[in-house]
Amino acid sequence: MKSKLITKWPEKASNRSMLRAVGFTDLDFNKFQVGIASTWSNITPCNNHINVLSKATEFGVNKYCKSTIFNTITVSDGISNGNLGMKFSLLSREIISSSIETVCNAQSFDGLISIGGCDKNIPGCILGMCRLNIPSIFIYGGTILPGKNRTDIVSVFESLGKFYSNQINEKELLNIEKNSIIGSGSCSGMYTANSMAIVAEILGISLPNSSVQNAQSINKILNCVNSGKIIFNLLKNNITPKKIININSIKNAIKVISFLGGSTNCILHILSLIECLKIDFSLNEIKKFSNNLPTISDLKPSGKFFISDLINSGGIQKFLKFLVEENIINGDTLTITGNTLKENLKFIKTNYINKLLKCLNFPLKKTNQIKILFGNLAKKGCISKISGKEGETFLGKSKVFNSEEESVEFIYKNKIYSKTIIIIRFEGVKGGPGMREMLTPTSALIGVGAQKNIALITDGRFSGGSHGFVVGHVSPEAYEKGEISVVKDNEIIIIDSINNNLIFFINKNTINQRKKNFLNYSKISFGILNLYRKISLDSSKGSGFNY
Numbered sequence: 277m278k279s280k281l282i283t284k285w286p287e288k289a290s291n292r293s294m295l296r297a298v299g300f301t302d303l304d305f306n307k308f309q310v311g312i313a314s315t316w317s318n319i320t321p322c323n324n325h326i327n328v329l330s331k332a333t334e335f336g337v338n339k340y341c342k343s344t345i346f347n348t349i350t351v352s353d354g355i356s357n358g359n360l361g362m363k364f365s366l367l368s369r370e371i372i373s374s375s376i377e378t379v380c381n382a383q384s385f386d387g388l389i390s391i392g393g394c395d396k397n398i399p400g401c402i403l404g405m406c407r408l409n410i411p412s413i414f415i416y417g418g419t420i421l422p423g424k425n426r427t428d429i430v431s432v433f434e435s436l437g438k439f440y441s442n443q444i445n446e447k448e449l450l451n452i453e454k455n456s457i458i459g460s461g462s463c464s465g466m467y468t469a470n471s472m473a474i475v476a477e478i479l480g481i482s483l484p485n486s487s488v489q490n491a492q493s494i495n496k497i498l499n500c501v502n503s504g505k506i507i508f509n510l511l512k513n514n515i516t517p518k519k520i521i522n523i524n525s526i527k528n529a530i531k532v533i534s535f536l537g538g539s540t541n542c543i544l545h546i547l548s549l550i551e552c553l554k555i556d557f558s559l560n561e562i563k564k565f566s567n568n569l570p571t572i573s574d575l576k577p578s579g580k581f582f583i584s585d586l587i588n589s590g591g592i593q594k595f596l597k598f599l600v601e602e603n604i605i606n607g608d609t610l611t612i613t614g615n616t617l618k619e620n621l622k623f624i625k626t627n628y629i630n631k632l633l634k635c636l637n638f639p640l641k642k643t644n645q646i647k648i649l650f651g652n653l654a655k656k657g658c659i660s661k662i663s664g665k666e667g668e669t670f671l672g673k674s675k676v677f678n679s680e681e682e683s684v685e686f687i688y689k690n691k692i693y694s695k696t697i698i699i700i701r702f703e704g705v706k707g708g709p710g711m712r713e714m715l716t717p718t719s720a721l722i723g724v725g726a727q728k729n730i731a732l733i734t735d736g737r738f739s740g741g742s743h744g745f746v747v748g749h750v751s752p753e754a755y756e757k758g759e760i761s762v763v764k765d766n767e768i769i770i771i772d773s774i775n776n777n778l779i780f781f782i783n784k785n786t787i788n789q790r791k792k793n794f795l796n797y798s799k800i801s802f803g804i805l806n807l808y809r810k811i812s813l814d815s816s817k818g819s820g821f822n823y
């Protein structure tokens with residue numbers, strides 16, 4: 277037991293003395309020591325209830341092992357969106373994973389259960405587990421319920437656009453603000469948190485059927501309690517994340533996320549996971565592998581339904597069983613139960629009928645909504661989410677901005693009638709720094725009703741709640757002298773999601789000539805952001821710290 281480094285008698289009497297002061301008894305020193313990483317915080321509804329879940333987990337674990345709860349940080353993407361706080365969002369993923377790694381190693385924990393409920397703390401928890409590679413479980417905090425009149429956080433962002441374009445008045449906006457987010461849990465659509473929770477379950481590191489679950493529910497509490505026995509079995513058999521996650525489980529996760537119309541951020545986090553686990557699977561290979569996967573779900577942001585609707589209509593277990601039985605996903609991948617994905621689904625009845633999930637033969641969209649594009653504007657790739665409602669290709673003239681704020685001001689102040697491609701650059705992981713999400717401009721476009729005429733390209737990211745013709749993660753980014761840095765106003769660009777191209781209609785010599793006069797649009801960067809700028813990998817490798 278690794279924990280003997282702090283519990284062995286008599287050598288570690290001083291350590292044990294300190295541990296007794298925080299509740300340890302004689303028996304506890306001979307048990308597996310399990311850290312419970314809680315992302316509890318009341319800065320955001322996504323994590324507001326996690327202390328309850330960590331206490332339930334503690335109760336479950338202490339029947340078999342000795343647990344210790346520790347906290348890590350969280351930020352709220354919903355609150356930091358549209359302001360400078362968003363620069364710290366992706367960075368928080370790295371801080372969370374690093375802090376979990378730090379506490380577990382310093383405390384010599386034998387095992388880990390991490391509980392997350394927001395966009396960045398979920399991948400932060402998963403990356404921390406993988407770097408530690410000790411027996412581990414991820415518990416998802418669960419989804420929030422929709423607000424009044426089936427509203428949510430994205431409704432509020434989009435209502436703001438309607439307010440500024442005089443489609444609704446102040447009283448109506450206030451009403452939406454007051455009634456859209458009620459209770460605790462992660463944003464309610466197939467946005468990043470719910471997408472990443474499903475990724476975790478498919479990877480095999482969460483309990484079966486725990487990813488599509490309401491935050492404030494008995495089932496969620498039961499997950500936490502039941503994780504005690506599971507972590508004990510993982511510890512006894514030394515089953516670690518690296519024994520569970522492999523190329524097959526990653527491919528399974530990408531497939532399911534694609535079918536369900538998940539967030540583009542999932543690809544970024546999966547790239548980071550691939551980097552962490554040294555799995556050989558590039559962005560280009562993900563493109564080839566995932567390009568023709570159909571989208572079958574009618575879930576928000578581009579569909580009508582919330583995750584709570586999916587729960588009410590039976591969840592995703594039947595769908596997973598169907599995918600396994602049809603050999604669409606690999607059922608032989610190992611999971612934390614010690615069983616394979618297929619074995620976990622043994623008792624699920626096979627008839628797959630769900631009004632939210634269409635048949636694979638009659639999908640809502642024949643090809644993947646998440647499109648990975650390459651071209652002379654993104655030589656190392658970029659990621660878009662194109663539902664198809666807006667068409668499959670977009671040809672327009674560029675309108676260039678060097679920050680998110682400038683673009684939002686333009687969208688609210690101008691009527692746009694011709695096909696325009698808004699470029700928001702110097703928002704990449706180094707340029708921003710921090711690779712902000714552009715939910716404010718995309719929501720503004722929808723709010724002012726200009727989404728048909730406008731596409732958006734950025735070296736920043738998009739929120740899982742964004743929809744429209746949006747292309748993000750452009751790599752190399754502008755700060756790294758990527759081609760996006762040389763675009764001027766009124767130049768022709770085509771976003772071609774049929775052939776997966778992002779083409780800038782300008783010759784190579786002109787690009788090279790302009791690069792000679794490259795002017796870095798330097799943004800204020802301070803403290804930890806400076807460090808992030810210095811040590812981050814580019815977005816084609818997941819934008820994590822370069823360890």
Ligand code: FES
Pocket residue numbers: 320322352353354355393394395461462463469
């Ligand atoms: Fe936390 Fe959306 S802001 S899940």
